[in-house]
Ligand SMILES: NC(=O)C1=CN([C@@H]2O[C@H](COP(=O)(O)OP(=O)(O)OC[C@H]3O[C@@H](n4cnc5c(N)ncnc54)[C@H](OP(=O)(O)O)[C@@H]3O)[C@@H](O)[C@H]2O)C=CC1
């Protein structure tokens with residue numbers, strides 16, 4: 401594979417979920433490592449976005465809702481913020497309209513919205529369950545659906561309009577396990593939607609204009625991660641042990657490295673690569689590279705030899721977790 405598939409310079413980058421964590425890291429990277437790229441960070445509230453933009457840019461107010469942001473100003477500035485609840489179709493439509501009117505049709509979309517409340521399923525509140533669905537799946541649906549609805553309008557910005565959409569799933573989508581009931585099923589659903597959309601963008605209307613990538617990160621230290629550690633069951637920590645939490649900076653750099661090499665399915669650590677290898681099926685046809693074929697071969701062998709052994713170990717770990725938990729209950 402060659403480099404140069406994910407240039408940072410001369411882009412208009414829409415970062416949803418950009419007020420903290422990995423999204424904020426991407427905004428920082430684009431702002432400091434390019435000269436002309438424009439960046440729009442989105443999250444639910446202006447209150448959280450404003451200081452982020454000020455911190456990155458050390459500049460003045462840059463809300464795209466600010467009516468003083470006229471076309472001239474949009475030309476001068478490079479970093480903007482825009483609040484929108486990505487789980488709301490109307491808010492997402494509003495967001496795209498503002499972007500189109502400001503002549504900021506995104507050429508890269510990074511959807512970093514998401515997050516988990518790790519607990520046993522029975523211990524989750526209905527609110528937590530709904531939040532999981534909205535953040536991790538509905539945000540993807542509203543974003544991609546509205547993008548396709550608006551594609552014609554977005555395309556009018558330049559004669560050769562192109563957009564690379566990057567969605568963020570998780571390593572748990574290859575292996576949903578105990579503790580992630582509020583989260584993993586939605587990350588799996590996202591993967592299924594992507595498989596379908598990849599077939600739909602073969603339509604000549606989108607061919608070579610829309611590219612769809614999916615990142616399956618392992619653990620990385622973000623504000624969201626610090627929060628989930630507080631409720632994460634011990635068994636969940638044990639199973640995910642091989643995915644050591646890296647920094648947002650390292651995670652961001654790895655993702656850009658692999659996207660730039662032309663990979664559309666990206667992981668951020670070794671255990672993620674093995675899990676992706678084990679996850680096979682009819683929707684894997686990214687046969688552009690040597691590494692793809694190597695991964696397929698390792699996947700076949702691992703499914704035959706390693707997976708059955710691992711599943712026995714995993715079952716044993718879960719059983720002893722419940723044995724300990726019940727022992728504690730009795731002595732209480
Ligand atoms: N950290 C990790 O270990 C891993 C994370 N991931 C995934 O990577 C992505 C980024 O993770 P991370 O940086 O940890 O996330 P964080 O939880 O730190 O940040 C999530 C961002 O999403 C925004 N957000 C949440 N809900 C909405 C909404 N309805 N509309 C708009 N914005 C919203 C938040 O902003 P605000 O509150 O201002 O709205 C915030 O900026 C997520 O999809 C996550 O699931 C995957 C694997 C591992």
Ligand SMILES: CCCCCCCCCCCCCCCC(=O)[C@@H](N)CO
Nearest residue numbers: 516570571572618619639640643706710
């Ligand atoms: C061949 C068999 C090998 C089996 C190895 C199994 C190891 C599983 C590790 C999974 C790590 C998942 C991290 C996801 C983090 C995440 O999404 C949350 N932090 C949410 O924010």
